[in-house]
Structure formats: structure tokens, C-alpha cells
Amino acid sequence: MARSRLKSLKDKDKTSLKKSFSALIYIPRFFKEIWKTNKKRFILSAICRLIGAILPVLILWVGKVIIDEIILQSTIDAVNFNRLWTYVALEFGLIVLSDLISRAISLTDNLLGDAYSIDSSVKIIKKTNQIDISLLEDSEFYDKLERARTQTAGRVGLMSNALGEIQSLISIATLVAGLIYFEPYLIILLVLSIIPSFINEIWFSQQQYSLARGWTAERRELDYLRFIGANSQTAKEIKLFGLTDFIVDRFKNLSQEYYQLNKKLAVKRSALGFIFNILGTLSYYGAYIFIIYRVVSGVITLGELTFLSGSFNRLTRNLQDFFAKFTRITESALYLKDYFEFIDWSIVPKYEENQPIPEKIVSGFEFRNVHFSYPDSDHEILKGVTFTISAGEKMAFVGKNGAGKTTLTKLLLRFYEPTSGEILLDGVNINRFKKDDYQKYFGVIFQDFFRYEFTVKENIAVGDIAELNNQEKIEHAAQLSLATEVISELKKGYNQQLGKRFAKGQELSGGQWQKVALARAYMKNAEVLILDEPTSALDAKAESDVFKRFIGLTQGKTSIIISHRFSTVRQADRILVLEAGKILEIGTHNQLMANNALYAQLFQLQAEGYQ
Numbered sequence: 001m002a003r004s005r006l007k008s009l010k011d012k013d014k015t016s017l018k019k020s021f022s023a024l025i026y027i028p029r030f031f032k033e034i035w036k037t038n039k040k041r042f043i044l045s046a047i048c049r050l051i052g053a054i055l056p057v058l059i060l061w062v063g064k065v066i067i068d069e070i071i072l073q074s075t076i077d078a079v080n081f082n083r084l085w086t087y088v089a090l091e092f093g094l095i096v097l098s099d100l101i102s103r104a105i106s107l108t109d110n111l112l113g114d115a116y117s118i119d120s121s122v123k124i125i126k127k128t129n130q131i132d133i134s135l136l137e138d139s140e141f142y143d144k145l146e147r148a149r150t151q152t153a154g155r156v157g158l159m160s161n162a163l164g165e166i167q168s169l170i171s172i173a174t175l176v177a178g179l180i181y182f183e184p185y186l187i188i189l190l191v192l193s194i195i196p197s198f199i200n201e202i203w204f205s206q207q208q209y210s211l212a213r214g215w216t217a218e219r220r221e222l223d224y225l226r227f228i229g230a231n232s233q234t235a236k237e238i239k240l241f242g243l244t245d246f247i248v249d250r251f252k253n254l255s256q257e258y259y260q261l262n263k264k265l266a267v268k269r270s271a272l273g274f275i276f277n278i279l280g281t282l283s284y285y286g287a288y289i290f291i292i293y294r295v296v297s298g299v300i301t302l303g304e305l306t307f308l309s310g311s312f313n314r315l316t317r318n319l320q321d322f323f324a325k326f327t328r329i330t331e332s333a334l335y336l337k338d339y340f341e342f343i344d345w346s347i348v349p350k351y352e353e354n355q356p357i358p359e360k361i362v363s364g365f366e367f368r369n370v371h372f373s374y375p376d377s378d379h380e381i382l383k384g385v386t387f388t389i390s391a392g393e394k395m396a397f398v399g400k401n402g403a404g405k406t407t408l409t410k411l412l413l414r415f416y417e418p419t420s421g422e423i424l425l426d427g428v429n430i431n432r433f434k435k436d437d438y439q440k441y442f443g444v445i446f447q448d449f450f451r452y453e454f455t456v457k458e459n460i461a462v463g464d465i466a467e468l469n470n471q472e473k474i475e476h477a478a479q480l481s482l483a484t485e486v487i488s489e490l491k492k493g494y495n496q497q498l499g500k501r502f503a504k505g506q507e508l509s510g511g512q513w514q515k516v517a518l519a520r521a522y523m524k525n526a527e528v529l530i531l532d533e534p535t536s537a538l539d540a541k542a543e544s545d546v547f548k549r550f551i552g553l554t555q556g557k558t559s560i561i562i563s564h565r566f567s568t569v570r571q572a573d574r575i576l577v578l579e580a581g582k583i584l585e586i587g588t589h590n591q592l593m594a595n596n597a598l599y600a601q602l603f604q605l606q607a608e609g610y611q
């Protein structure tokens with residue numbers, strides 16, 4: 001298995017050296033984003049790094065001057081310490097300054113990094129919400145989102161490394177200038193010592209990225225297994241079904257493979273890194289011997305010896321560090337590419353969305369020979385569906401599980417597009433309206449509504465978040481959905497934290513959650529209401545009460561109800577019976593009963609069940 005994965009890594013996911021370098025073009029844009037995050041802090045960081053870059057050569061220089069001064073003073077009779085102590089004091093001052101600067105750099109980096117990480121996370125959240133649901137369900141696209149999202153910390157590291165790299169470059173330039181001034185030949189030794197470790201670093205980092213990228217989907221699965229294996233929501237089933245070993249084994253098998261591949265790379269990288277670093281040390285000693293020879297021959301002073309050997313030593317370390325950072329930068333820049341590609345994802349509408357939304361629906365909706373398959377699937381879910389929903393009509397969709405009822409509403413809401421056929425509102429193809437405005441037309445509660453672990457008040461207000469502070473409206477919505485009964489029993493009422501994830505949270509029963517979620521539909525005065533199995537978890541009395549209120553409230557409003565409960569369904573103006581993606585029957589309850597087909601059979605069956 002590991003072998004096949006590595007093979008696939010070689011074939012498909014391998015990132016070439018060229019690709020690694022080409023990702024560097026995103027760095028200037030990256031800096032622009034950081035600059036925009038906090039200009040003052042960015043300038044402060046740049047100044048600190050500039051000072052930090054020049055300090056090493058200054059400190060080495062003062063060291064040289066001190067030694068030369070000591071030797072001078074030891075050769076003359078009238079010893080004068082004044083100049084010597086001044087130099088020592090200067091060196092002391094420079095060392096203190098160097099410490100201060102490096103602390104200032106790490107402080108500004110942390111603060112800038114935090115601010116940038118907040119900014120980029122906000123961008124990702126906003127962008128995700130602009131992207132079509134169908135695209136978010138595409139696993140390849142989801143992987144891109146995942147990489148963009150999880151690499152936030154990596155981008156902060158990249159910022160430090162990239163800024164540090166500029167600092168190192170200036171520092172290296174000043175040290176090289178010193179070497180060239182005294183002994184230009186030393187530069188050759190320096191270059192020879194550093195090139196092998198540079199190539200080594202670049203090659204391995206590119207392999208590392210290829211491995212991580214090739215494993216995005218598996219890492220996502222590992223995260224998922226970690227989540228379900230250690231989570232309060234799944235704990236009940238895991239314990240009861242004894243799933244721990246199953247999950248642990250699956251997790252171990254998958255992570256073991258990744259671990260082995262990673263280990264192989266890491267061991268190779270360290271071993272070769274060690275060998276190449278020995279080359280660096282060898283060249284240092286070569287340079288050292290050369291400098292000693294020059295001192296003994298009287299060409300350079302003892303102070304110059306300390307300066308040169310110090311500079312050479314520092315340069316080797318600085319260059320190694322520079323290249324190591326550079327490879328880390330190219331590695332992170334590849335993730336940066338994922339991030340910018342995600343942020344730049346074009347959301348230009350496919351159609352000219354230039355039709356004004358009707359203020360009031362006049363004729364209603366029309367499905368015209370709608371066919372539909374989910375993206376990347378050749379299984380046709382809707383097979384030529386044609387029907388109308390008149391303005392103000394209460395329509396119910398019924399049918400067996402998987403018949404396509406929810407899919408019909410998803411098309412109506414423009415989460416997906418029909419594969420062929422069209423959906424019209426007052427005679428206009430719904431694709432011609434601005435999507436955001438069109439979707440605002442609807443008040444929807446999905447079957448799989450989300451249980452936000454926020455307060456009750458916030459959970460209701462998500463139906464129209466602009467009204468979060470409109471307590472009166474929230475309470476009214478809660479009354480209509482029967483949520484008031486639930487809320488009155490909660491210690492903190494509307495301010496009660498829900499769920500168990502956060503401190504002092506209160507978990508609700510399935511039906512209680514449904515009542516709270518149902519209130520969301522009443523938060524805005526939507527033109528069209530869609531309730532997808534809104535009462536499945538409610539007891540019979542609550543269900544009947546909810547529907548009485550719903551019918552009263554939606555007088556004159558267009559609404560769609562999906563339900564398996566025929567006591568509810570029969571109250572609709574018309575009922576559409578769907579079977580395997582086709583309309584089997586459509587009509588009023590009485591018409592369908594008279595039809596004596598599937599609806600009448602299912603109705604009868606349920607009625608018998610209640611006896």
C-alpha cells in the first residue's frame with residue numbers, strides 16, 4: 001500500500017523544482033496583504049530587521065578593534081586604557097541592542113502574524129460562503145479549501161521566514177563585504193561549502209510538500225477519525241457499539257502509512273544534511289588555516305584574524321540558515337498558492353442576472369421538464385419533472401425516501417442547476433435573478449438544519465441575523481414555532497447557551513431543537529416558506545399545533561412542506577407525489593384519495609398505524 005502511494009506521489013502529485021520556485025511569485029502579494037493588515041507594525045518590523053542585519057558585522061568589527069588595541073597597548077610603555085574601555089563599552093552596548101532588537105522582532109512578528117491570521121481566516125470564511133454548494137461538495141475543491149484553511153499557521157511562519165530572509169540577506173551582504181575587503185579568496189571556499197546543503201534542502205522540501213499534498217484527502221480522513229473517535233457527540237454510539245478498536249485500527253493503519261513515508265524522507269534529509277554540513281565545517285577549518293598562515297606571515301593582524309574567522313563562521317551559519325529558510329519559504333509558498341487560488345476563485349455568475357425580483361409573486365413557480373443529476377454522478381435523480389406552484393399556494397411533496405423531494409427544493413433554491421429543463425418564477429428563468437436577492441426570498445428550514453452551539457436567541461436570529469437585537473421579533477418567532485415552551489424551562493431563557501461544547505451549555509432533545517430551529521423560518525417575512533420535514537421529531541400534539549400556526553401564518557403565502565406525516569400533508573392545497581424522480585400524482589387530498597394510487601395507499605397505511 002505504502003509503495004503504491006509513493007508511486008502515485010511520483011506520478012501525479014510530484015511538485016517539480018520549477019513549480020516550487022514559480023510559487024514564489026505569490027510572495028509580493030502576500031507582503032502586500034500583511035502590509036494592509038497593519039502598516040505601522042510592518043514598518044517597525046522592517047526597521048528592526050534592518051538594524052538587526054547590520055549589528056553582527058559591527059560587533060565583529062569592534063571585537064577586532066579591541067584585540068588590535070590590546071596588542072598595541074601591550075607593546076607600548078605608557079599604557080592608556082581609555083580607548084580600550086570605550087571600545088569594550090561600545091561592544092557591550094551593541095550586544096544589548098542586538099538582544100533588544102531580536103526581542104522586538106519576535107514581538108512584532110507575533111503581533112503581525114496574529115492580525116494577519118485573523119484577516120486571512122475571515123477572508124476564507126467569506127469566500128466559502130460565496131461559493132456554490134455544488135462546488136463545496138466536490139472533493140477536489142474541498143481539499144483546496146482544506147489546505148487554504150489549515151495552513152493559516154503556516155502562512156504566519158512564512159511571514160517570519162520571509163522577513164527574516166531579507167534580514168539575513170543584508171547581514172550576509174555586510175559580512176561578505178568584510179571578507180572581500182580583507183581576503184577575497186575566502187569567498188570561493190564559502191560558496192563551495194554551502195551549495196550541496198542548499199540543493200539537499202530544496203530537494204527534500206519539495207518532496208515533503210508533494211507528500212503532504214498527495215495526502216490531503218487521507219489527512220482529512222485522519223482528522224475525521226480523530227473527531228469521531230474523541231468527541232462527545234459520537235461517544236454514545238462508539239461506546240455502545242464498541243467501535244473504539246475499529247476506529248483506532250483504521251486511524252492507525254492510515255496514519256502508519258503516512259508516518260512511514262514521512263519517516264523515510266526525514267531520515268534521509270537528516271543524514272544527507274549531516275554529511276553536507278560536514279563539508280561546511282571542513283571549509284571553515286580550511287579558511288581558518290589560511291587565515292592563521294596569513295597572520296603568521298604578518299600580512300594581517302591578530303584582530304583581523306578574529307574578525308575574519310568570526311565572519312566566516314557566522315557567514316557559513318547564516319548561509320545555511322538562509323537556504324534552510326528559503327526552502328521552507330518555497331514549501332510554504334506552494335500552500336500560499338492554494339490560498340490565493342481559493343480566495344481568487346471566480347464567482348462570476350454564469351447567467352446574466354439582470355431581471356428584477358418581483359416584489360410580490362404574481363403567477364408562481366413553474367418546473368418545466370426538469371432533469372437533474374448531482375455533479376460527478378451519472379445517476380439521474382429527477383427525470384423530467386413538470387409542475388407549477390401558484391402564488392399563495394400551499395404545496396406538499398411526498399414520496400418514499402430518496403424519491404427526490406429535497407432535491408426539488410435545492411433546485412428551486414438554486415443550490416444546483418437542472419441538468420436540463422428550466423425553473424421559472426412568474427415566467428422568468430430563476431437563473432436570471434441575482435442569486436443573493438433571489439435566495440433572500442425564501443425562509444427555509446432543512447431536514448438537516450444546523451444546531452449552532454450559540455445561545456437560544458442567536459439560534460433563532462440566524463433566520464435573519466440583522467434582527468439579532470430585536471428581542472420582540474425573536475420572541476414572536478419562538479411563539480409561532482412553539483419554542484417558548486422549551487425556552488421557559490431553560491435557566492437563562494433566551495440567553496441560554498445551547499449544546500455541550502462550551503461552558504454552561506444546555507443540550508436539547510431532538511424535538512426541542514426542531515422547535516428552536518423552526519423559529520428561524522418565522523424571523524423574516526419571507527415570500528416563500530419551505531419546511532423540509534420540520535416536525536419529524538415532534539410529538540403528535542406539538543406537530544398539530546405547529547401546523548395550525550403555520551397554516552394561519554402563511555395565509556396567502558407560497559409554501560412548500562415536505563413531510564412523511566399524512567395528517568400534516570393533507571392540510572396542503574395540493575400534494576405532489578414523487579416516485580424515483582418522476583411525478584406520480586398531483587392534486588388535492590380528496591382528488592388523490594379518489595385516485596386510489598400510491599398516495600391513497602400510504603395514507604391508508606398510516607391511518608391504520610394510528611388506530
Ligand SMILES: Nc1ncnc2c1ncn2[C@@H]1O[C@H](COP(=O)(O)OP(=O)(O)OP(=O)(O)O)[C@@H](O)[C@H]1O
Pocket residue numbers: 137374377381399400401402403404405406407408447
Ligand atoms: N449532495 C448529493 N450528492 C449526490 N447525491 C445526492 C446528494 N443529495 C442527495 N443525493 C441523492 O439524491 C437522491 C434523492 O435525495 P433527496 O434528498 O432529494 O430525497 P428525498 O426524497 O428528500 O428523501 P428523504 O425522504 O429520505 O428525505 C438520493 O438517492 C440521494 O442519494
